[in-house]
Amino acid sequence: MGLFHCPMGAAFYEDDDCIDCGMCYAKTRDEMIEASKKIRAYLKSHASKNSTIKKIAVCGKGGVGKSTIVTLLANVLRKAGYSVLIFDTDESNPGLYRMLGFDKQPKALMTVLRKLPSGKREVAAKWLTPDQITIADIPSEYMLGGDGFKFLMVGKIKDPFQGCACSMANIAGDLVGKLMVQDKELVLIDIEAGIESFGRGVERNVDTVLIVVEPSFESMALAEKIAYMAEGMGISRVRAILNKVPSDKVKQRMTEELDKKGVRTLGTIYFDPELSEASFEGTTPVNSRAAEEMKAIAEFLLGESN
Amino acid sequence: MSKKTDAEQIYKELVARVDAEKGELAPIYKELAAKVGFGESEHMQRIIAKLANLEQAKVVAALPDPYRAESSGRSLEVSEEFAKKLNMDKKVVDKHIRELYEKGLLFPTKKGPSMARTFIQLHDAALGNPKFDKQLGRGYFDLWGVIEGPMRQPKPEDMGQHGEFRILPRWKSIENVAGVQPFEDIRAILKSQELIVLLHCGCKRSHTDRWCGVPVESCITLGRTAQYNLDRGAGRKITYEQALEVLDRLDQYPMVNATVNQREVNQLVCNCHYCCCLAIKIAAKSRFVAEAHPDMCQACGTCVERCQFGAISMKHYPEFGGERACVDPELCRGCGCCVISCPSGARTMKLVRPPEHVPESVTIY
Numbered sequence: 001m002g003l004f005h006c007p008m009g010a011a012f013y014e015d016d017d018c019i020d021c022g023m024c025y026a027k028t029r030d031e032m033i034e035a036s037k038k039i040r041a042y043l044k045s046h047a048s049k050n051s052t053i054k055k056i057a058v059c060g061k062g063g064v065g066k067s068t069i070v071t072l073l074a075n076v077l078r079k080a081g082y083s084v085l086i087f088d089t090d091e092s093n094p095g096l097y098r099m100l101g102f103d104k105q106p107k108a109l110m111t112v113l114r115k116l117p118s119g120k121r122e123v124a125a126k127w128l129t130p131d132q133i134t135i136a137d138i139p140s141e142y143m144l145g146g147d148g149f150k151f152l153m154v155g156k157i158k159d160p161f162q163g164c165a166c167s168m169a170n171i172a173g174d175l176v177g178k179l180m181v182q183d184k185e186l187v188l189i190d191i192e193a194g195i196e197s198f199g200r201g202v203e204r205n206v207d208t209v210l211i212v213v214e215p216s217f218e219s220m221a222l223a224e225k226i227a228y229m230a231e232g233m234g235i236s237r238v239r240a241i242l243n244k245v246p247s248d249k250v251k252q253r254m255t256e257e258l259d260k261k262g263v264r265t266l267g268t269i270y271f272d273p274e275l276s277e278a279s280f281e282g283t284t285p286v287n288s289r290a291a292e293e294m295k296a297i298a299e300f301l302l303g304e305s306n
Numbered sequence: 307m308s309k310k311t312d313a314e315q316i317y318k319e320l321v322a323r324v325d326a327e328k329g330e331l332a333p334i335y336k337e338l339a340a341k342v343g344f345g346e347s348e349h350m351q352r353i354i355a356k357l358a359n360l361e362q363a364k365v366v367a368a369l370p371d372p373y374r375a376e377s378s379g380r381s382l383e384v385s386e387e388f389a390k391k392l393n394m395d396k397k398v399v400d401k402h403i404r405e406l407y408e409k410g411l412l413f414p415t416k417k418g419p420s421m422a423r424t425f426i427q428l429h430d431a432a433l434g435n436p437k438f439d440k441q442l443g444r445g446y447f448d449l450w451g452v453i454e455g456p457m458r459q460p461k462p463e464d465m466g467q468h469g470e471f472r473i474l475p476r477w478k479s480i481e482n483v484a485g486v487q488p489f490e491d492i493r494a495i496l497k498s499q500e501l502i503v504l505l506h507c508g509c510k511r512s513h514t515d516r517w518c519g520v521p522v523e524s525c526i527t528l529g530r531t532a533q534y535n536l537d538r539g540a541g542r543k544i545t546y547e548q549a550l551e552v553l554d555r556l557d558q559y560p561m562v563n564a565t566v567n568q569r570e571v572n573q574l575v576c577n578c579h580y581c582c583c584l585a586i587k588i589a590a591k592s593r594f595v596a597e598a599h600p601d602m603c604q605a606c607g608t609c610v611e612r613c614q615f616g617a618i619s620m621k622h623y624p625e626f627g628g629e630r631a632c633v634d635p636e637l638c639r640g641c642g643c644c645v646i647s648c649p650s651g652a653r654t655m656k657l658v659r660p661p662e663h664v665p666e667s668v669t670i671y
Contacts, residue, residue, distance in 0.1 A: 005426075005470065005471070005566050005573055005574070006531075006566075006573060007566060007568055007667055007668040009529045009530055009531070009570075009572040009573055010530055011529075011530040011531045011533065011534035011535075012413045012422075012427060012431070012534065013413070013415070013423050013424075013427065014380070014413070014415035014416055014417070014420065015380075015413075015415075015530060015534070016380065016530070017530060023470075023668065024423070024424055024426070024427060025423050025424045027343070029670070032470075032670045033670050035670075036469075036667070036668050036669050036670045039667045039668060040666075040667055040669070043666070043667055170488075225662070228666075229662070229666065231666075
């Protein structure tokens with residue numbers, strides 16, 4: 001590693017951003033390994049200096065119940081007096097608006113992209129160009145407004161020849177970064193399944209990542225990976241919510257496993273037949289046991305905010 | 307003659323040329339060469355002797371300044387006491403320090419001016435400022451070439467194995483590929499920068515016998531690195547649009563983009579060529595591989611010539627009744643050079659590795 005290759009972005013040894021990790025003067029492989037560990041530890045300890053909760057990303061493996069958790073959490077937060085903006089960045093699953101109680105979808109955000117004759121796309125909307133946007137700046141055609149809820153969606157892939165989903169992810173990431181969230185406002189982002197969105201920049205601008213985990217090996221393994229990536233991005237508040245848990249024993253085991261993986265658990269939603277029945281119909285019951293459980297989780301979470 | 311024998315022959319001639327100019331050196335240069343871990347290298351001593359005359363060498367050897375107040379902070383400032391001990395006028399000392407800073411031998415640290423600590427630090431800095439080219443002469447660059455020669459020929463087991471550097475696909479090659487992440491899209495990297503400075507590439511400058519003919523002004527430095535170069539009068543400040551124009555211009559050469567192997571890129575974007583770069587051979591692959599489409603291939607051989615990693619060969623396809631280009635995905639590093647240069651558009655990039663392939667921060671196992 002040379003002068004111009006500093007992982008911290010310092011220009012040379014003892015420059016302002018230098019953390020003396022030793023990468024630049026490491027001579028052996030072992031010294032380099034040591035240095036890369038130091039960098040990681042530094043990033044971890046300096047992550048998320050701003051500890052206020054404003055923008056929450058909800059992610060996890062496909063089918064773990066992200067949209068259900070988002071709906072439950074949004075309802076609880078609304079009852080706690082927050083104005084919640086729900087941002088659906090999932091490009092495939094269409095049902096979140098219905099679960100939230102809306103009967104139609106808003107205009108997809110990705111329609112701001114105009115396809116140029118050259119085949120390139122450009123952002124045609126003026127309201128998206130400033131560096132800072134408040135929730136009130138978002139035109140009403142893109143945002144469904146309800147009782148304490150606001151709902152935005154990036155757009156769904158309907159047409160197989162529509163092209164790449166990245167332009168959608170770019171817009172989503174861009175908008176999340178620009179959003180100025182005021183007091184008693186919260187942004188909840190429903191992330192598409194898996195970890196592909198990580199690094200696309202959607203999560204780069206959030207302060208909290210909630211990982212929905214179900215009792216399955218894959219889901220737990222993915223949680224560890226998401227936590228690792230989020231921490232690397234400088235997001236320190238990464239918490240797991242256990243979902244579809246059948247018993248206390250399973251909860252215990254999941255919490256222990258996640259602890260081992262370095263992921264802190266925020267709370268548990270037990271398996272609830274009422275919830276399954278509702279999700280079959282594409283809704284989420286507001287007055288269920290799950291809603292009570294979510295209330296405890298939200299209190300925990302907000303307790304961490306400054 | 308193969309590329310390899312070429313390189314060996316050229317290197318032999320270079321060493322002979324450099325050694326013919328050998329002369330007596332003051333012992334102080336051995337002391338200074340030892341500071342970058344090259345005390346025994348006669349060539350490194352001569353490099354430093356070219357950068358710093360005897361009086362300047364004495365100043366460097368006395369650094370860091372022990373009399374300097376700690377409160378002075380990170381700067382090139384030295385104390386009056388320091389100059390007095392050296393029996394020199396403070397103004398003269400300051401002038402020397404400034405010159406050696408611009409040349410890349412000294413750096414402003416919290417302990418005041420300090421000499422480069424490592425070989426690569428000296429290499430990157432001391433080869434990047436063309437202001438002193440006339441004064442240093444061709445012999446100076448040849449000396450660097452002698453030291454770097456063996457590094458340009460890494461062991462086969464090191465090829466593509468190191469985690470510090472990674473290949474960035476040329477942006478035009480992945481423009482229409484789904485799933486491109488911001489950390490591999492050069493446009494996204496450049497767009498997020500406040501300062502971009504275009505520098506003369508040290509690797510290319512130190513290879514005076516290189517046969518590739520690619521432009522030297524091709525090192526795109528970012529962030530603090532850009533600021534450092536600007537401060538010492540090296541490189542020129544360019545805008546995002548100008549940086550894209552530079553990349554556009556370089557597209558016509560067989561040049562590979564590379565950067566530090568992590569998500570946040572805030573140091574530099576290299577435009578490397580196989581024959582002269584020190585890092586490109588050991589750099590990690592990008593997340594893409596090139597794909598050849600034999601049905602569109604006109605068998606012109608441009609890509610075979612373009613590929614820096616020997617990943618493309620002509621293969622006989624009975625169904626087309628002739629030779630067509632064929633990519634070896636094992637050897638392909640995913641630079642996209644062949645994709646942008648194919649005159650018949652018979653080539654695309656394919657995403658083959660997951661996002662985790664690029665670590666959050668440089669990770670070495």
